[in-house]
Amino acid sequence: MSPYIEVEGLKVSYDGEHLALDGVDMDVTENELVAVLGPSGCGKSTMLQVLSGLLRPIAGTARIDGKDMTRSSSDRPRVGYVFQDHRLLPWRTVAGNLELVLEAAGIPKAEWDVRIDRYLDILQIGQFRDAWPMRLSGGQRQRVSIARALAIDPAVVLMDEPFSTLDEVTARTMRQQLVELWQESSRTIVFVTHSIREAIFLADRVVILTKGPARLLEDVEVPIGRPRRYEDADITELESQIVDRVMGVWGYEEPAAA
Amino acid sequence: MASSQTASTAGPLLQPGRRWWSGDGSGSDRLLSALGLLSFVALWWFGSLTSDFVPPIGEVLDAVPSFLTEEDIYADIADSLTRVVVSLAVAVFVGFWAAYLMARRGFWGLVVARYVDLAIGLPSTIAALLALFIFKRSEIGVFVVVVIACFPFVAITLRQGFLSLDRRLSEMSGVYRFGGISQIRNVTIPHLVPFTLASIRNEYAHAWRVVVIAELFAVNSGIGWRFTQAYDRFLLVDVALWLLVFIVLLLGTEYMILRPLERWVLRWRGGAQ
Amino acid sequence: MNAASTPAAGFDIDVGPVRKALAFLAAIVLGVIAWQIATWISDGWIPGIGEIIDATRDSLLAADTWEQIWITSKRILIAFVVSTAIGVAIGFASGLNRKAEAFFRPLIVIALATPDPLYVIIAILVLGTEESSGVIALTLALIPFVVTIVHGSVKARESQLDEMSAVYRLSRRRYLGQVLARQVTPALFAAARTSFAFAWKIVVLVEAISQPRGIGSEIYEQFRLLNAAEMIALALIFIVLMRLVDAIVFGGLERRLLAWAR
Numbered sequence: 039m040s041p042y043i044e045v046e047g048l049k050v051s052y053d054g055e056h057l058a059l060d061g062v063d064m065d066v067t068e069n070e071l072v073a074v075l076g077p078s079g080c081g082k083s084t085m086l087q088v089l090s091g092l093l094r095p096i097a098g099t100a101r102i103d104g105k106d107m108t109r110s111s112s113d114r115p116r117v118g119y120v121f122q123d124h125r126l127l128p129w130r131t132v133a134g135n136l137e138l139v140l141e142a143a144g145i146p147k148a149e150w151d152v153r154i155d156r157y158l159d160i161l162q163i164g165q166f167r168d169a170w171p172m173r174l175s176g177g178q179r180q181r182v183s184i185a186r187a188l189a190i191d192p193a194v195v196l197m198d199e200p201f202s203t204l205d206e207v208t209a210r211t212m213r214q215q216l217v218e219l220w221q222e223s224s225r226t227i228v229f230v231t232h233s234i235r236e237a238i239f240l241a242d243r244v245v246i247l248t249k250g251p252a253r254l255l256e257d258v259e260v261p262i263g264r265p266r267r268y269e270d271a272d273i274t275e276l277e278s279q280i281v282d283r284v285m286g287v288w289g290y291e292e293p294a295a296a
Numbered sequence: 297m298a299s300s301q302t303a304s305t306a307g308p309l310l311q312p313g314r315r316w317w318s319g320d321g322s323g324s325d326r327l328l329s330a331l332g333l334l335s336f337v338a339l340w341w342f343g344s345l346t347s348d349f350v351p352p353i354g355e356v357l358d359a360v361p362s363f364l365t366e367e368d369i370y371a372d373i374a375d376s377l378t379r380v381v382v383s384l385a386v387a388v389f390v391g392f393w394a395a396y397l398m399a400r401r402g403f404w405g406l407v408v409a410r411y412v413d414l415a416i417g418l419p420s421t422i423a424a425l426l427a428l429f430i431f432k433r434s435e436i437g438v439f440v441v442v443v444i445a446c447f448p449f450v451a452i453t454l455r456q457g458f459l460s461l462d463r464r465l466s467e468m469s470g471v472y473r474f475g476g477i478s479q480i481r482n483v484t485i486p487h488l489v490p491f492t493l494a495s496i497r498n499e500y501a502h503a504w505r506v507v508v509i510a511e512l513f514a515v516n517s518g519i520g521w522r523f524t525q526a527y528d529r530f531l532l533v534d535v536a537l538w539l540l541v542f543i544v545l546l547l548g549t550e551y552m553i554l555r556p557l558e559r560w561v562l563r564w565r566g567g568a569q
Numbered sequence: 570m571n572a573a574s575t576p577a578a579g580f581d582i583d584v585g586p587v588r589k590a591l592a593f594l595a596a597i598v599l600g601v602i603a604w605q606i607a608t609w610i611s612d613g614w615i616p617g618i619g620e621i622i623d624a625t626r627d628s629l630l631a632a633d634t635w636e637q638i639w640i641t642s643k644r645i646l647i648a649f650v651v652s653t654a655i656g657v658a659i660g661f662a663s664g665l666n667r668k669a670e671a672f673f674r675p676l677i678v679i680a681l682a683t684p685d686p687l688y689v690i691i692a693i694l695v696l697g698t699e700e701s702s703g704v705i706a707l708t709l710a711l712i713p714f715v716v717t718i719v720h721g722s723v724k725a726r727e728s729q730l731d732e733m734s735a736v737y738r739l740s741r742r743r744y745l746g747q748v749l750a751r752q753v754t755p756a757l758f759a760a761a762r763t764s765f766a767f768a769w770k771i772v773v774l775v776e777a778i779s780q781p782r783g784i785g786s787e788i789y790e791q792f793r794l795l796n797a798a799e800m801i802a803l804a805l806i807f808i809v810l811m812r813l814v815d816a817i818v819f820g821g822l823e824r825r826l827l828a829w830a831r
Contacts (some may be wrong), residue, residue: 069594090736117736125733129751139737190737328671349694360725373675403586406592407599414596417812421777421785422804425792430607430615501681508684509774515694522687527690535694539687546682 040243041065042102042226043089043194048137050084054153057251058084064245066194071227073219073237075280076247077288078134082230084252086196089228090117102193116143118195122202124179126171132158132182133167136189143190157185160219177208184216194226201236210268213240218262234280238273239266246280249288254282299425334411349532363537376507376518379435379482381559384503388496390443391450398451399458407511412448420445428514438518441510446503457491468469493558502555504546616798624802634787638807641772648707649768653761655708656715659758663716664723665749673716680713685771689778696798703775703783711767715760722756724750734812758826769811 045067051061058081066072076082087093088100090115091107100107102115126135136154145153151280156266158164161181163174171179180200187195201209217240220227231237237244258280262272332500337353344352393410397405423444428439463485466485511520519542526534603619607619616624628634659677663670692706729750734744750757776785784807791800 092732092735119733119736121729121733125729127730127748127751138739138743142737142739163764176820186737188631256662305653315684323670325667328668329675332672332675336679343576343695347695350691376762377638391610394797403588403592405586405594406589407596410593410601417808419773419804421770421774422788422808425777425789425800429792429795429797430611504805508686512686514575514779523684525691535687535690542684542687543679543682547678 041247042068042070043101043228044099044101045089047206047225048085048088048095048100049096050081050088050093051176055057057096059095059251060254062247062252062254063132064257066226066228068078068226069224071217071229071239071240074228074230074247075193075234075237075244076230076252077249078232080252081252082232083198084200086119086228088120089194090196097226101166116190118192119186119188120195120197120200121179122185122199124176124183126134126182126186128170128172131168131170132163132174135171135182136186139190145190153189154185157180157189158266160188161185161215175208177204177212180204180212181245188219188223188225192225194228197229199226199228199231202231202233213268216240228235231247234284235268235273237266238262238280239275244280246284255287299451320375326523351533351536356540359533359537360540369541372518372522373545376504376511377436377522377545379442379507379511380500381517383439383507384446384496385497386439387443387446387499387503388450388492391447392454392492394447394451395458398455399462408451412451415444415448418444420506421513424510424513427510431514433515435515435517437514438507438510441514442503442506446499449499449502453495454488454491457488463488467484475519483546490562493561497550497554497558501546502551504542508542576693589791597699614797616801620798621801621805624796624798625805628806629801630800634803637782637784637787638810641776641785641807643782644704644707644775645765645768646773647704649765649792652768653715653764654709654710655758656712656721656760656764659712660716661723662717664720672734677713677716678762680709683710683715685774686778687709689775693779696780700781703772703779703781704780706779707768707772707775710771712765714767715764719753719759722753726752746784754826758819758823761771762815765815767817769807 043064044062045062048059049253051055051057052056054111062085064074070128073264074082085100087100088106090094091110094108102117105111105114107114107117122230126132127138130138133154136157137150140150140153141147148201154167155164158167161184163181163185166174166178166182171182184197187197200213200288205211209210213236218225229237231238232241241260244258244260245254246258247253248255258276260276262276267271297359327331340350340353343350375443394408396409398412399405420441423441424437425440432441464487507518508520508523511518512524515521519538523535526532526538604615604618608615637769639741659669659673688706688710689703692702692807696702696705726749730748730778734748739748772783773785773788775785776783777789780786784803786809788800790795791803
C-alpha cells in the first residue's frame with residue numbers, strides 16, 4: 039500500500055542560500071499519527087509548510103494521497119493546519135472563523151452549522167460558539183483552532199507545536215483529547231514538536247530530524263500500547279533512549295563522567 | 297515562530313499558490329522604478345503639450361547650465377538651507393523640553409500639552425501671514441513659523457521616548473543601582489537618541505516645506521521667495537528650475553547626509569533600541 | 570522623570586478632568602497675558618485681545634463669513650474624499666505588490682518632496698485659474714500622505730494571518746476583505762484623519778495663493794488690508810470649527826471602531 043503522505047528528498051531554502059531542509063524523507067500511512075521531532079529552529083515546521091502548499095521546495099517531492107502538494111492545482115486534498123499561535127481572526131466570532139474556512143473549502147452552506155456544532159462539541163467548547171476569540175483562554179483558542187482544522191474534513195491534519203504555548207496542565211488535557219479525537223475519527227495527523235516525551239506519548243512513530251539543515255536522523259516506532267499515560271515508565275525509557283541517541287547529533291555535550 | 301520567516305520576504309522559491317502578497321524582487325524592481333520616474337517625465341511632457349504655460353522639459357533642461365552659473369542663486373539656496381537647519385535645531389530643543397514636561401505629567405506638562413496641541417493645529421500659511429505682520433520682513437518671522445510648525449511633532453515623538461524611559465528605569469532601578477550622571481549617560485541618552493533621530497528625520501522634510509511657505513509670504517530671500525518672483529513674472533522656466541533645485545536639495549541632503557548620519561550615530565551607540 | 574511614580578502607557582487618561590480643565594484655563598490665561606504684552610510692546614500694531622474678540626463677534630454674525638466657510642468646506646470635502654480613495658488604492662497596491670511598489674515609489678518620493686505651493690502653481694499653469702484647479706492641487710498634495718500611511722501598514726502586517734489564509738485557501742476576495750482590510754483598519758482610519766487634517770490646513774494656502782473665494786482668500790485679503798484683528802478672527806473661527814469637526818466626526822468614529830476591541 040503506497041503511503042498516504044510521501045515526502046522524498048525534500049530540500050527547502052528560505053533565502054536561496056541556506057538550506058532549511060537538506061533532503062528529508064518521510065512516509066506516513068493513512069490514519070497514522072506521526073510525530074516529527076527536532077531541535078528548535080531545525081526546520082521541522084518547514085516540512086509542514088511544504089505539505090500544506092505554503093512553501094515550494096527547491097528539490098524533492100511532497101505528496102498527499104498521490105497528489106503533488108507543491109503545485110497549486112485545484113484537486114489538491116484539503117489540509118487542516120493548527121499553528122503554534124491560534125491565528126484566529128479576532129474580529130470574527132468562533133463560529134465566524136469556522137465559517138470562513140468552510141466556505142473556502144467549498145463545503146455547501148447547508149452543512150456549516152452541523153459541522154460547526156459537531157466539532158465545537160467534540161472539543162468541548164460548544165458554549166463558545168458566538169464568543170469573540172480574544173475573550174477565550176489560550177487553551178480554548180487552540181481548541182477552536184483545532185476545530186477549525188477538523189471541520190473541513192481534511193485529508194491530513196498538520197499540527198505545528200500547537201501546545202507549546204500552553205501551560206502544562208492545559209497541554210496535558212489537550213494531548214489526551216487529541217489522542218481520543220484521533221482514535222474516534224481516524225485521521226492522518228502529522229504533529230511537530232520539540233518535546234521528546236510529547237512525541238512518544240502521542241505518536242505511532244516518531245520521525246527524528248537532525249539540526250538544520252535538517253535531514254532524517256531516525257524513524258522510531260513507538261511500540262507502547264494505548265491508552266498511554268504521560269508518566270508511563272515505558273515512555274520514560276523510550277525517552278531516555280532517544281535522548282541518548284540525539285544528544286550528540288543535536289549538539290549537546292554531556293559533561294565528562296566524573 | 298519559525299513560520300513567521302516565510303512567504304512574504306524571500307525570493308522566487310516562495311510562491312504560495314495565490315500571489316497576493318509581495319512577489320519576487322530584484323532586477324525588475326529597478327526597471328519599474330525607472331518606469332515610475334518616466335511616467336513623471338511623461339506627465340510633465342503631456343502637461344507642456346496641453347498647456348501653453350507649462351514649460352517643455354527640453355527647454356528647462358537646456359536652461360540648467362546657465363542657471364547654475366548664476367551666482368545669486370546660491371545666496372538664496374544658502375538662506376533657505378540655513379533657515380531649515382537652524383529652525384530644526386531650535387524645534388528639537390524646544391520639543392525636547394516640551395516632551396520632558398509632558399512626560400512628567402505635572403501641571404505645567406498639561407499646560408504645555410495645550411500649546412503643543414495649538415501649534416499642531418495652526419496652518420502654516422496663517423502663521424506665515426501673522427509672522428509677516430508681526431515681524432515685518434525680518435528673517436525672525438521665518439524661524440518662528442518653522443519652529444512653531446515642527447516642534448510639536450518633535451515633542452510628541454520625544455514624549456514617547458521619555459515615557460518608555462520611565463518604564464525601563466523603574467524596572468532597572470530595582471535591580472541595578474545606577475547613580476545620577478552615570479544613569480543619564482548610560483541609560484537616558486542612548487534611549488532617547490533613536491527617538492530624537494526619528495523626529496529629526498521626519499521633521500526635516502516638513503521643515504523644508506514650511507520654510508518655503510514662510511518665504512513665500514514673509515521675507516524677500518530664499519527659495520520660497522524665488523518661487524513667488526518667478527511665478528509673478530511669468531518666468532515659468534524659472535519656476536521649473538527652482539522646483540528641481542528644491543527637490544534635488546531636499547532629497548539629496550536627506551539621502552546623502554541625514555540617513556547615513558543617522559546610521560552612523562546609531563551604530564556608535566550600539567543601536568540603542 | 571519620576572521613575573517610580575509614573576505608570577506605564579495611557580497618555581492623559583489617568584489625569585483628572587479637573588486638572589486638565591485647570592491646565593486649559595492656565596494656558597489660555599498665559600496666552601492672553603503674553604499676547605497683551607506683545608500688543609503693548611508693538612504700540613498697538615499687534616491688535617489687542619479686546620479688538621480680536623470684537624472682530625470675532627462681528628465675523629461670526631456676518632453672513633458672508635459663513636458663505637466663505639461653506640465654499641472652503643466643499644473644497645475640503647472633495648479633496649479629502651478623492652485623495653483618501655486614490656491614496657488607499659495606491660497604498661494597498663504598492664503594499665501588496667512589489668512591482669507596484671517599485672513603480673510608485675519614485676512618484677511618491679517626488680510628490681512628498683514637492684512643496685505645497687508648487688501644486689497650486691502647477692495646477693494653475695495647466696488648468697488655468699478655474700475653480701477646479703485649487704481643489705485638484707489640494708487633492709494631489711494630499712495623496713502622497715495617505716499612500717505612505719496605508720502602504721506602511723500593509724507592509725508591516727504580520728505574516729501569520731497571511732499564512733493561515735493561504736493554508737486554508739481563502740479566496741482573494743475573502744482574504745482582502747476579511748483578513749487584510751480588518752488588520753489595516755486602524756491605519757486606514759489614521760490615513761483618513763490625516764488626510765482631513767492636512768486638507769483644511771493646506772486649503773488655506775491654496776486659497777491664499779489662487780484667490781478665488783473661500784476662507785483662505787478672505788484671510789489673505791484681510792491681511793493685505795492690514796486688518797490684523799479681522800484676519801486673526803477669521804483664522805480663529807475657521808480653526809476652531811475644523812477641530813470641532815475632527816473631534817466629532819473622527820473622534821466618534823474612532824470610538825465606534827474600537828468597539829470590537831480585543
